[in-house]
Amino acid sequence: xxxxxxxxKHLITATGQRVTLRCSPRSGDLSVYWYQQSLDQGLQFxxxxxxxxxxxxxxxxxxxxxxxxxxxxxxxxxxxxELGDSALYFCASSATRTETSEQYFGPGTRLTVx
Amino acid sequence: xxQVKQSPQSLIVQKGGIPIINCAYENTAFDYFPWYQQFPxxxxxxxxxxxxxxxxxxxxxxxxxxxxxxxxxxxxxxDSQPGDSATYFCAASTRGAQKLVFGQGTRxxxxx
Numbered sequence: 502x503x504x505x506x507x508x509x510k511h512l513i514t515a516t517g518q519r520v521t522l523r524c525s526p527r528s529g530d531l532s533v534y535w536y537q538q539s540l541d542q543g544l545q546f547x548x549x550x551x552x553x554x555x556x557x558x559x560x561x562x563x564x565x566x567x568x569x570x571x572x573x574x575x576x577x578x579x580x581x582x583e584l585g586d587s588a589l590y591f592c593a594s595s596a597t598r599t600e601t602s603e604q605y606f607g608p609g610t611r612l613t614v615x
Numbered sequence: 616x617x618q619v620k621q622s623p624q625s626l627i628v629q630k631g632g633i634p635i636i637n638c639a640y641e642n643t644a645f646d647y648f649p650w651y652q653q654f655p656x657x658x659x660x661x662x663x664x665x666x667x668x669x670x671x672x673x674x675x676x677x678x679x680x681x682x683x684x685x686x687x688x689x690x691x692x693x694d695s696q697p698g699d700s701a702t703y704f705c706a707a708s709t710r711g712a713q714k715l716v717f718g719q720g721t722r723x724x725x726x727x
Contacts, residue, residue, distance in 0.1 A: 503658065534714065544659070544704060546714040557714055591658050595713065603649070604715060606658035 504528065505594050505607035513613045519580040522610045526573055526594030532556070533575040534595070534604060535567055539588040550575055582614045617642060619707050621718025628695055629726050636721045637689045638705035645707040649715070650679065650690050653702045662703075663690075695725045 504527035514520055526533050535547040537560075546559035550569035561567075564582075569575040579586060589611050593604040620639045628634045638648075649664035665672045665679040665688065672679045676693040692699055702722050706715040 503660065505658075532713065536715075543719050544706075544715075544717040546716070549714060559714055602713070603661055603664065604713070605661060606651070608658045 503605040503607060505592060505605055507590075507592050507607035507610050509610060510608065511611045511613075513615065514582060515615055516582055516584060518582050518614075519578065520582065520612065522577040522579070522590050522592075522612075524575045524577070524592030524594075524607060526575070526592075527605055530594035530596050530605075531573065532595045533569055533573070534593040535561075535575070535577050536591045536593065536606075537588050538591060538609070544591075547577070579612070584614050587612055587614045617716050619705060619716050619718045621705050621721060623721060624719065625722040625724070627724045627726060630695060630697060632695055632725075634692050634695055634699075634723055634725070635689055636703055636705070636723070637687065638707075638718050639685075639687045640707050641686065642707070642709070643686070644709045645716075646710050647708045648679070648681065648688050649706050650677070651704045651706065651717075653704065653720075659704060692723075697725045697727050699723065700725050 506525045508523045531552045534549045538544045547561040548567050549556040553569050564580050567577045589609045591609045593606045595602045595604045650662045651659035652662045653659045663674045663677045678691040681688045702720045704720050705718040
């Protein structure tokens, strides 16, 4: 158990809908990262937050957004869902902001768009 | 330049053998190279990581070999066991840009 929690574990929704994925980092970790894992693209970095502020952006679609709250949990919002958004979404956390450090992954949310 | 290329895509080894998974990168700014192990239905779990100031790091049965001049690193699993059957990912990141760039993964099967 990495100490990172994610809810829900599974999510099935229809095209055009909006969903919210939730992540709680390990105790004491200030950085949260979101990654998408799909069969064709592998594991891709989406976005990073550090202590409530956006720190880095990767291959995140404009239909997707995220935020980190004062209690450090984070939410990833996916809107206008398309079939191609079906994937595993992972949250990871680490302790630091500027120094490269270990990232610990949660169990993921499997999103299925029908 | 941000890519990490991983090979092989799949690997089958007999129990007790030493599977070797290789990764290559182009970006010389990468300074942190972790390996992750992922079982079906689970998140990637950090296995071992290395920084470019050392050429080898060993933790239990897992060893990373790092060749800075060739921009390559590899994972060796000693005395492999069926329980090691999983997908393994190499990754890389740069100081100050902590996002991990992942290889495509290697599906490892250890036959009993």
